[in-house]
Amino acid sequence: MDSGIPMEHFLVLAALLFGIGLFGVLARKNAIAVLMGIELMLNAVNINFLAFAREWGGGMAGTVFVVFVIAVAAAEAAVALSIIIAIHRRFKSANVDEVDHLKN
Amino acid sequence: MIEWAWWIPVLPALSFAVILLLTRRSKALSAVISILTMAVCFAMSLGVLFELFQMAPENRKLVVPGGGIPWVEIKPFLITVGALIDPLSVNMLCVVTFISLLVQVYSLGYMRDDERFSTFFAYLSLFSASMLTLVVSPNYVQIFMAWELVGLSSYLLIGFWYFKDSAANACKKAFIVNRFADLLFLIGVITIGMTFQTFDFSLVDGVVKQGLANGSLSSGFVAGLALLLFSGAMGKSGQFPFHIWLPDAMEGPTPVSALIHAATMVTAGVYLIARTFTLFTADPLSMTVVAYTGAFTALFAATIALAQDDIKRVLAFSTLSQLGYMVLALGVGGYTAGMFHLTTHAFFKALLFLGAGSVIHSVHTNDIWEMGGLWPKMKATGWTFLIACLAISGIAPFAGFWSKDEIFVAVEQSRIPGHGLLLTAAVFTAFLTAFYMFRLFFVVFMGPRKKAAHGSTGGDSHGEPHESPLNMVLPLSILGFFSVVAGLVNAPGINAYSRFLYFGSEPEIGVFHFGLAGVSTLAAVAGIILAGAFYWKHLLSPAAWAEKHKGLYTLLKNKYYIDEIWAWLVENVLFKLATAFAWFDKRVVDGGMVDGAGWVTRRVGSMVRKTQTGQVQQYALVVFAMVAVLYFVLSFGF
Numbered sequence: 134m135d136s137g138i139p140m141e142h143f144l145v146l147a148a149l150l151f152g153i154g155l156f157g158v159l160a161r162k163n164a165i166a167v168l169m170g171i172e173l174m175l176n177a178v179n180i181n182f183l184a185f186a187r188e189w190g191g192g193m194a195g196t197v198f199v200v201f202v203i204a205v206a207a208a209e210a211a212v213a214l215s216i217i218i219a220i221h222r223r224f225k226s227a228n229v230d231e232v233d234h235l236k237n
Numbered sequence: 238m239i240e241w242a243w244w245i246p247v248l249p250a251l252s253f254a255v256i257l258l259l260t261r262r263s264k265a266l267s268a269v270i271s272i273l274t275m276a277v278c279f280a281m282s283l284g285v286l287f288e289l290f291q292m293a294p295e296n297r298k299l300v301v302p303g304g305g306i307p308w309v310e311i312k313p314f315l316i317t318v319g320a321l322i323d324p325l326s327v328n329m330l331c332v333v334t335f336i337s338l339l340v341q342v343y344s345l346g347y348m349r350d351d352e353r354f355s356t357f358f359a360y361l362s363l364f365s366a367s368m369l370t371l372v373v374s375p376n377y378v379q380i381f382m383a384w385e386l387v388g389l390s391s392y393l394l395i396g397f398w399y400f401k402d403s404a405a406n407a408c409k410k411a412f413i414v415n416r417f418a419d420l421l422f423l424i425g426v427i428t429i430g431m432t433f434q435t436f437d438f439s440l441v442d443g444v445v446k447q448g449l450a451n452g453s454l455s456s457g458f459v460a461g462l463a464l465l466l467f468s469g470a471m472g473k474s475g476q477f478p479f480h481i482w483l484p485d486a487m488e489g490p491t492p493v494s495a496l497i498h499a500a501t502m503v504t505a506g507v508y509l510i511a512r513t514f515t516l517f518t519a520d521p522l523s524m525t526v527v528a529y530t531g532a533f534t535a536l537f538a539a540t541i542a543l544a545q546d547d548i549k550r551v552l553a554f555s556t557l558s559q560l561g562y563m564v565l566a567l568g569v570g571g572y573t574a575g576m577f578h579l580t581t582h583a584f585f586k587a588l589l590f591l592g593a594g595s596v597i598h599s600v601h602t603n604d605i606w607e608m609g610g611l612w613p614k615m616k617a618t619g620w621t622f623l624i625a626c627l628a629i630s631g632i633a634p635f636a637g638f639w640s641k642d643e644i645f646v647a648v649e650q651s652r653i654p655g656h657g658l659l660l661t662a663a664v665f666t667a668f669l670t671a672f673y674m675f676r677l678f679f680v681v682f683m684g685p686r687k688k689a690a691h692g693s694t695g696g697d698s699h700g701e702p703h704e705s706p707l708n709m710v711l712p713l714s715i716l717g718f719f720s721v722v723a724g725l726v727n728a729p730g731i732n733a734y735s736r737f738l739y740f741g742s743e744p745e746i747g748v749f750h751f752g753l754a755g756v757s758t759l760a761a762v763a764g765i766i767l768a769g770a771f772y773w774k775h776l777l778s779p780a781a782w783a784e785k786h787k788g789l790y791t792l793l794k795n796k797y798y799i800d801e802i803w804a805w806l807v808e809n810v811l812f813k814l815a816t817a818f819a820w821f822d823k824r825v826v827d828g829g830m831v832d833g834a835g836w837v838t839r840r841v842g843s844m845v846r847k848t849q850t851g852q853v854q855q856y857a858l859v860v861f862a863m864v865a866v867l868y869f870v871l872s873f874g875f
Contacts, residue, residue: 159858167854233851 143184150177238284246369256359267355279334320373329372339712364390395489407485418472425465460520474506491594500583528568535561539669544793571647572740578640585628588716610686621717630671639724671764679772
């Protein structure tokens with residue numbers, strides 16, 4: 134491919150997306166919002182991989198890795214959602230702050 | 238026979254187990270097992286003695302089985318269990334098994350009506366096993382173990398009638414006083430082991446002799462060790478001030494008093510000194526302490542015996558006094574004399590106690606002032622008791638004369654500072670001994686038959702005192718015989734005993750010292766005559782004398798208040814110290830250290846626990862924060 138957008142632009146984008154996702158994971162009260170943050174982080178990492186793959190070649194390794202991450206993210210989202218549903222059934226709330234029964 | 242000698246202590250132990258576990262309900266069976274066992278042991282002891290005689294003197298020392306069975310092997314210590322066979326231990330084997338056998342036969346009659354008859358024989362067997370183990374011990378560890386076992390047996394036997402408060406107190410007192418004295422003994426044993434890297438008697442003796450010869454070992458140090466061992470001997474053999482348990486031990490049945498507190502257990506201390514004599518003779522200091530302790534105890538106990546009214550108490554103090562003689566003998570280097578007196582004393586003291594038992598059995602009281610006029614009614618007891626009194630007073634040719642005389646000679650010839658004083662004390666004690674023994678004889682057997690305070694004249698259902706049955710009279714007669722002839726084995730000209738049992742490489746054959754013999758006989762005869770004047774012919778009045786010297790009499794009667802002094806010491810010194818240590822243990826060790834460790838852990842835990850909030854987002858925050866820190870550390874390396 135010919136060099137279009139410089140690689141750094143992609144990395145910065147990925148970093149920003151990762152940061153937003155991290156914020157979501159650490160600071161949102163709603164469990165689903167936390168999940169969304171996780172998905173964002175995963176996708177940010179994907180962008181990183183692709184950016185490096187485009188720049189430095191290395192065969193199909195980078196792309197294949199990205200496909201893996203997408204698949205795993207999907208599976209993990211399914212599992213995480215079922216856990217949230219179970220918690221909601223138990224605690225009647227999706228607020229992560231209230232699920233502190235392992236406290237002390 | 239010598240290879241089987243180790244069975245001698247084992248058989249009575251088996252007898253003990255069998256009686257307690259299997260035959261307790263059958264009085265006859267228990268007695269048979271116990272007595273048969275002891276008869277076999279006695280026969281074996283004689284066999285060993287005979288075989289030892291056949292051996293050349295240099296060879297008369299071996300340990301069976303096969304040098305001892307290795308028991309504890311921790312480099313460099315090898316502690317064995319076994320039986321050391323040499324003239325000293327064989328002497329004790331014969332004495333212990335013989336007296337034990339006679340006492341057990343006597344108990345057939347004396348304890349016949351007791352409910353716990355079988356248990357009594359079991360305990361007697363246990364005692365015999367322990368004592369026999371003690372006298373054949375080849376090392377300090379085995380002797381210490383046997384020592385404590387003997388103490389246990391004594392406890393069980395003194396407190397045989399445990400439902401009596403006095404007996405319960407007496408057996409506790411005996412055990413505790415002995416335990417207390419044995420503390421120093423134990424320290425001595427441990428020090429010996431640590432210093433010489435072995436516990437074996439022969440090896441320790443060898444190392445000590447070498448060390449003293451080439452100067453690497455200080456004689457004062459060895460004397461210190463000897464004195465630590467002597468503490469144990471003082472407890473067991475009733476030397477002042479650890480004598481207090483022996484008079485109280487008379488609470489036990491009379492056969493027990495005869496066996497344990499006259500002939501055998503109390504002689505264990507004397508035996509210990511003889512066995513470890515190499516350590517004692519290293520330095521004059523230990524010898525002097527031993528000699529003076531012995532002489533003092535002999536005199537001290539004899540004075541107390543003058544004022545006692547209980548027949549067994551008189552004999553108890555007499556035993557203390559004679560033990561003092563034995564200890565004195567060893568202290569002045571009279572190894573053979575001391576052991577010879579131990580042997581003859583075993584005969585006539587056991588006889589005296591068994592005779593007393595016979596009297597008590599007949600008149601149902603221990604108080605000599607409730608007795609009297611028993612001679613015509615109890616001929617066998619009377620005659621044998623008389624023989625024993627003559628023997629203990631040292632009248633020739635009875636047994637006691639020869640052994641006491643040898644002690645006097647040993648004292649006279651010794652180089653201990655002040656041995657003249659020791660000799661005077663010893664001779665004066667002989668005078669007192671003759672006096673109080675014949676006081677006992679005249680009051681109990683002579684004079685009119687008294688009516689007891691509670692109105693009966695005692696005796697059996699006929700109301701009359703009578704001679705005891707054959708199983709009690711037979712041992713009396715046998716012991717009577719030996720009290721007459723036993724001394725002759727070492728008469729001048731024969732000297733068989735001195736040639737058999739001696740310390741060092743050469744026997745020392747003493748010359749007969751007519752002067753000393755004369756003086757001691759004079760003292761004894763004077764004592765007898767004076768006793769006769771007071772208590773038989775009533776030319777002098779004991780009551781008037783007691784009135785005139787009231788202070789002295791009260792002092793003697795109350796045993797110089799030594800028991801009260803000990804009680805005060807225990808209450809005010811020992812218990813106070815113990816309370817202080819208990820406080821320290823409770824508040825500092827238990828409270829500060831143990832509880833404290835727990836308390837600190839819990840406090841820290843409750844603080845650290847607060848970081849576990851249960852909120853997953855917080856945990857995630859910590860993780861990512863650390864990642865950031867890690868990044869900085871790795872790139873800029875603080």
